[in-house]
Amino acid sequence: MNSREKVLDKYSSKIYKNRKEHVIEIENGEPNIIAADTRAIPGILTNRGCCYAGCKGVVLGPLKDVVQIVHGPIGCSYYTWGTRRHKSKHDETTKNFSEYCFSTDMQETDIVFGGEKKLKKAIKEAVEIFNPACIMIASTCPVGLIGDDIHAVAAEAEELYGIKVVAFSCEGYKGVSQSGGHHIANNGLMKNIIGTGDADHVKYSINLLGEYNIGGDGWEIGRVLKRIGYNIVSVMTGDGSYAEMKNAHIADLNLVQCHRSINYIAEMLKTKYGTEWLKVNFIGLEGIKQSLRDVAAFFNDPDLTAKTEAVIADEEDEIKVTMSEFKTKLEGKTAAVYVGGSRTHHYINLLKSLGVEVVLGGYEFAHRDDYEGRQILPLKMDADSKNIESITVEKDPAKFRTFHTPERIQELKDAGLPIESYEGLWADISPDAMITDDFNHFETEEFIKLLKPDIFFSGIKDKYVVQRSGIPSRQLHSYDYSGPYAGFKGAVNFARDVTLAVNTPAWELVQAPWKTEPTLEGSIGGME
Amino acid sequence: MNSREKVLDKYSSKIYKNRKEHVIEIENGEPNIIAADTRAIPGILTNRGCCYAGCKGVVLGPLKDVVQIVHGPIGCSYYTWGTRRHKSKHDETTKNFSEYCFSTDMQETDIVFGGEKKLKKAIKEAVEIFNPACIMIASTCPVGLIGDDIHAVAAEAEELYGIKVVAFSCEGYKGVSQSGGHHIANNGLMKNIIGTGDADHVKYSINLLGEYNIGGDGWEIGRVLKRIGYNIVSVMTGDGSYAEMKNAHIADLNLVQCHRSINYIAEMLKTKYGTEWLKVNFIGLEGIKQSLRDVAAFFNDPDLTAKTEAVIADEEDEIKVTMSEFKTKLEGKTAAVYVGGSRTHHYINLLKSLGVEVVLGGYEFAHRDDYEGRQILPLKMDADSKNIESITVEKDPAKFRTFHTPERIQELKDAGLPIESYEGLWADISPDAMITDDFNHFETEEFIKLLKPDIFFSGIKDKYVVQRSGIPSRQLHSYDYSGPYAGFKGAVNFARDVTLAVNTPAWELVQAPWKTEPTLEGSIGGME
Amino acid sequence: MLDLTPKEVSERSALRINPLKTCQPVGAMYAALGVHNCMPHSHGSQGCCSFHRMFLTRHFKDPAIASSSSFTEGASVFGGGSNLKTAIKNIFDIYDPDIIAVHTTCLSETIGDDLVTYINDAKIPEGKFVVHTNTPSYVGSHITGFSNMITGLIKYLSENTGIKNGKLALFPGFVNPGDMREMKKIMTLMGVNFTMLPDTSGVMDAPMTGTYSMYPKGGTKIQEIIDLGNCEMSLGLGELTSSMPAEFLDTKCKVPYQTLPLPIGVELTDQYVMALNRFSKNEVPYALEEERGQLVDILLDSHQYTQNKKVAIFGDPDTVLGLAQFALELGMIPKYLATGTPGKFFEEKANALFEKFDAEGCIAKGNMDLFELHQWIKNDGVDLLIGGTHGKYVAKAEDIPLVRAGFPIVDRYVHSYLPIVGYKGGMRLAEMILNTLMDRQDRDCADEDMEMIM
């Protein structure tokens, strides 16, 4: 019996039937279909969060100049306060609300009699105290159930205060994971924000999509892009702002880092404004270099291309020695990587460059295309995915602008440029790896026992579980409060942090000597 | 049997005979003779220190621009490092060595073969590293015994490096207390430093003697004196310096705060340079006002006198309300005060102004004149006092200068100005107080039990002893790291600190409830 | 830092900014983790469960295990009975706890799920248990949820068999495992036979051994919870947190009860010790008396560094009240006491404390947020903040030192292992407060005012 069977075999038949589609081993040459984006099983310790977490927590959260009022009881707002490390900088022109947490703190009477009145009042108070340019409202579970019309409240407030007010119905029960929330956020931003600005086009302009500036990733990526000569119109949404996002439609090209959370906007920008998008990966040296070269190839400007190579050479030179030192210390190790909906893929190459192979991996809330590649799109809708609105946009004749002719785009695609294309996890994962979608506590624990990875990358909920069993564990959602991990310098940070985690001297101290050395008499200690 | 007898009665006859002369109750109209400045009794827990402590620790220590090398094993230097709170300020022209501790750290070989060589080397190293204008050497016990000639070393170094180098033979065994060390320091400063400067006389110039700037006292006194219009030539020695002290002979008048430690210099300045001295007390409002008026009376300048009154009125006005608030909280309490050789007297008035009466007091190392007044001088020398050199100085014809004619001085004396005069503790202590000279642990503990003062003022060695028995205790050597206590503002600090100490809520918590409330069953807790 | 907070305080009745509370379920989850071999279960959307596990893990730096009913949109409309049924089966099948402790969420509460019926209908293996409590997020706070879960456990499990067991039932309040250890140490020293519910020591501060166990050694045993009904009396520490279970145990099983403040500082620990003394009729051992005397000694010796210092204390109501009394014992002025948990009892208790200590110019407010506390501080400053991590922004903005105590502390380590209760906890708290104030003095003083001796 192989590892997969050993683990699945412990399930009851009903769960076995469900999970066997989510737990696969890659087979060479096979289509390697995996079940994804389906309901978690009640009672199974999934790592997933909810729709609200995906919408407010992930996509909207980083928009710094927006007063984001969570309409609901206090908890949901509280848990997304300062916890996701999407860094943002103050400047003189932009108000930064990222240190604040806003909620309507709904009480029983609001549930019974409706919460719209309180929401209106909360908006009024926010306007009076902060005078923001934009307010967003995110609803939590009970709001949808009691029927508060937050969109009407938003429209009324927008009228009343002359500012932008956008509502997001991202109740936690919607969809099967955070993923539904990403989609709802994408829709709302597209419908209400993007394209409402009137900035002028600048040369070599790009948007950076699906980059949330965790630990300053976006800043590090931006540093390199600016060094080459690109102008960043907006970042969605790390250190992002309503002020910049309004003008996202004017960029020449969209770069998509986190495919899962933002591909909707990328697609809609293409349809509505004609902007092409490229899948990039700024994590790991190979990824960065390829991505920078792809972008240069898109613009096809000899100066940009030359500058791209010069910057790559320079940046690589700076970190070369250090990286190879860390590689010496990590070479030959194996890793498990379980993160979100895109990151697992992003880190494979970085780990490989350090001599670490991923033997166990998966996603929390990815869709099939994140594993198998966009070529399988469109996917069949099920009852749950149908519940998440999928909006369609039309070409905006006034603002539509293409950088290349369709023919040129086709040429570039033919030349291998990943325009509007993403190959998914399969492109890079080792054929020996075990893959589990919607990974859960039980499977993780069991697979770890069987596959014995040297390092485990995931989030806070399983960090200490895994560490307790003797395996160093690093969070790849929050980078364990380190970072940046993106870009050239980020690769060094990552390599350093992993090396430290693996070599922490306390690992040598885990076993009490009386557990291993024979004591002179009496039994071995402990009350077991 | 009264308290005195109750306590003394517990002694063996030999000790009784000794101590009965040191423990007295004031009798109205009697001469009230007290034995003082005699040997401590071996084995009795005296609070006294040694000659070195008085010389290096008290008088020399505050001279900030002097590299003070303690010649001896490490301890003595270590214990006087940063422990006495004689504050000093950096400025651009004066090097400040007060954060440093210098020692020859004598080793066994130095004791056996002599330490002069090491001392010379240490001076050389100090000159090379710090290039100071002045070095002072203070010897500790073994140095005198092994016969190191530190004065010869000093003379040689002075010659060699072209800087001032002064040696002080203040071995710990000399004399009976710190007091011998004060005298030795006074002699050395007079012989080697004072009068060697060539500054010009300025108007209304004074020296402040016996003010060591503990907790910033000297700064507070200086602030008030400068406000009135006096020019301070030098302070001996708080925040003092070799640079200033050189010119001490040019002042019009010397003010003596701590009579015990510095009256030798005051006297010698009068003999050698003609400068009169006034005993002052800048502790407590009545003392400050009287002292300021005395100084004004000495100068007898209408402007100065007017300014004096104006400053007094203004300063007093500022603190009046606060002081009376504190008085409300302290009124009616009793205190024990045991400090040094002058301070006990200084604090009586301050305490009185807060409604606190001193019922128990005494000195550690005072002489009879500090109790009984200078009118009893000269005292008969005994074996111990003979061992401390008493130098005599001659009139310096070139620098001798008197501010007043002898006739005018006599007039002022007749008018009650305390010129060259000090009335001692008897002048202010309550006739009901118990006085003990060279107070010791046993007597202190016993008298406290009998007289039950509400507050105890002394030093660190007895602070916690007394506090343990339930009586708030404040250090009057170090002010418990608070201060200043001198001057108008200092009085407020003192009143505040005493009020806090007495009203600390934890006093209410001393008794465990099971010690007082009946517990339901079983005996009272504790393993006694 | 917090640059957009205006000094001027404006009336707010709808907008909560920077809250000082979170929702009931996380408290219920924490309480359930203090039961041995228990799987806490969140009946609602899986996001709640994830948030709570994340949040608890961040405070304790130890795994917080819990499962979810993983509601879909369908369940939200038609009820979560089927989800719960499936969940219960799967949990027992896969994770094999002895008990599942279910709490509700605003989702299941709003749709009115009938948990009693669902659990009655569920297939529960022989010898295993499923209990529940209602924890609507729109009522109370995490503190309420904590109390509710304890009450729920008693409701389902505790029985009065008519034969007293000689034990004291102790409700420790919403405190850290290190505090629970200290409470137990004192009971043991006092010779008290007890059951403490919950007991997260050995669970949320479990040792590293190299092997992971989903259910660590710690936690109150089910049999002990059942036997709570036979206790001689119950003692609830933290009056605002522990009254509910103590009263309920009395109502259900006729176990008389007493409630006391959290034993923080000298006098409140005295009250705890005296209550134990009355219960056990054993004398207070010297070991405790010595600790007490040491703490008092420290307070006396160091008073000048704390006395008259103004402090703002924020966090959970019982913790804030206990810390406030200790601050008063240190001679500090607890100028602002703030909790996010609603309930006027907090303010009453606080005002009684101000009165007892003659503390003038102090304000206590419940159902309050950090935004307002910050505004108060902007208007009239303090020397020290005591509270959880969220205060660090205010601390940085106003350059006021922060001593971390209470819940949550998500930016430091070790805190959950060591007590702030008991005399020993008092020493630790005193050391933290003194070091913080004295470090600040050293930092701020001019070179010439730097003290070698303090």
Place this chain on the structure above:
Amino acid sequence: MLDLTPKEVSERSALRINPLKTCQPVGAMYAALGVHNCMPHSHGSQGCCSFHRMFLTRHFKDPAIASSSSFTEGASVFGGGSNLKTAIKNIFDIYDPDIIAVHTTCLSETIGDDLVTYINDAKIPEGKFVVHTNTPSYVGSHITGFSNMITGLIKYLSENTGIKNGKLALFPGFVNPGDMREMKKIMTLMGVNFTMLPDTSGVMDAPMTGTYSMYPKGGTKIQEIIDLGNCEMSLGLGELTSSMPAEFLDTKCKVPYQTLPLPIGVELTDQYVMALNRFSKNEVPYALEEERGQLVDILLDSHQYTQNKKVAIFGDPDTVLGLAQFALELGMIPKYLATGTPGKFFEEKANALFEKFDAEGCIAKGNMDLFELHQWIKNDGVDLLIGGTHGKYVAKAEDIPLVRAGFPIVDRYVHSYLPIVGYKGGMRLAEMILNTLMDRQDRDCADEDMEMIM
């Protein structure tokens, strides 16, 4: 602050600047205070005694009682025999101790006072004792004096009667009462019957009770010291401090001995526990195993905040070595280890430690002073200082945070009550180090880099 310290390090062979040691007698006095009903006595000028009492009181914030022979100039020339005779009589008359423990000073040593004869000639009341040790200030340091006094007590008192008492003799090293309590706790948990000499717990950390007692409850009993000669073996903690008494007890009474480093951190505490295990043959109880696992858990969880941080550790040799090993367990780089106590053993031990942990670029130096350490730091900085109060000037001058541990700490409170030894002490130390480093991170970071979760 320390503005006159040049960066350039110059060779010094005569001038000691800002020492990292003090003289023997204060160590002897501290050791004698750890004997029950004992009056430490300083045979020399009364200044020594005053300085030492002052210094100890400042560290412990508790009375340090001791008497002096109060030499005059005459005694210094003709010998202090008469002074000692008088002193002994007066002390027994007035202060009624059970024992007087005399140490010499550089004064009485230089004149060559013959203490053995003086004591032989003294009138000592029936059942009372007078012992002495030679503590010339110009040899060694306060650490040497501490070792000497213990050895002196053994020399005068301990007897091998031929009948073993089943006990372990423990020499705790120059540590705080809180450390001694922790050492005793561990021995008790390990079921070891012991005598610890000295034992300053209950003396220098005695509780406030409202009544003063010159001789508090604590301290090693004289009868126990006598009986040390019948111990099965002795264990000396702090190899550089406790070897001398352990060896001497072996020589005099044939009690075999072992010495170990101070039990600071995980491995060194393990060594202590294992030595106790070998002695008592009792298994290690879960209570200890749990504490150990908690400490390891903390080190693993928090490693990134300590790992690769450079630290300078200064103080007494055994303390510095123990702290250095703990720092290495935390992944720190103990770049500079400095002690003022002479002896090359310190450097050997330190270098062995560097080698064991592959710590490159670290330097250890004995017989060193703070002035030189400061110069080293000026040339190549560190992230943290660990040591006593005197380091605060360097800390302020160079803006490097200081964790206070060891001796002396004269500017803070509580430190003497709580341990740095044992697993519990490790948690406390870890908390102090982590809080200090993390507070610094929070202080220094830009607003946008302020972390809510750490």
